[in-house]
Amino acid sequence: MVTIGADLLEAIKKAASIDCAQEICGLLVGHNSTPGSISITDIVSSRNIVSNLREKQFEIDPTIRIRVERRLRDQESKIVGHYHSHPRGAAYPSKKDLESAYEPDLLWMIIGMKACKVEEVRIWRLNAEKIAFRPIQLCILS
Ligand SMILES: [Zn+2]
Numbered sequence: 144m145v146t147i148g149a150d151l152l153e154a155i156k157k158a159a160s161i162d163c164a165q166e167i168c169g170l171l172v173g174h175n176s177t178p179g180s181i182s183i184t185d186i187v188s189s190r191n192i193v194s195n196l197r198e199k200q201f202e203i204d205p206t207i208r209i210r211v212e213r214r215l216r217d218q219e220s221k222i223v224g225h226y227h228s229h230p231r232g233a234a235y236p237s238k239k240d241l242e243s244a245y246e247p248d249l250l251w252m253i254i255g256m257k258a259c260k261v262e263e264v265r266i267w268r269l270n271a272e273k274i275a276f277r278p279i280q281l282c283i284l285s
Pocket residue numbers: 227228229236237240253
């Protein structure tokens with residue numbers, strides 16, 4: 144299970160709605176709480192640096208990841224995953240997402256949208272064989 148504060152989730156949803164011509168993206172920062180569950184405690188937005196088809200794919204700025212990793216060094220918190228929006232799609236991983244996924248430890252939060260409105264948010268993780276995503280339960284803390 145993954146938990147996230149309602150305010151953090153709201154910030155992601157707002158960013159996705161405001162910038163719905165492209166996939167928005169960013170990093171999820173958190174820590175392991177009880178065994179098997181992860182608390183997301185912060186988000187760090189990134190520019191979508193993919194060079195074309197930004198409405199269909201995303202790439203997080205690697206310099207942001209390095210900066211966050213450096214900031215979190217010696218801390219309990221770490222990068223636990225990332226988020227991105229599907230401006231015109233469901234909150235399910237696309238074929239492109241599967242092709243570009245290679246870190247089984249990372250959570251994938253996907254924001255499914257329709258007409259610039261967020262429809263649903265789901266969390267996924269690559270399975271150990273790296274051939275499919277499996278859903279992870281998301282719990283929103285108010
Ligand atoms: Zn995607």
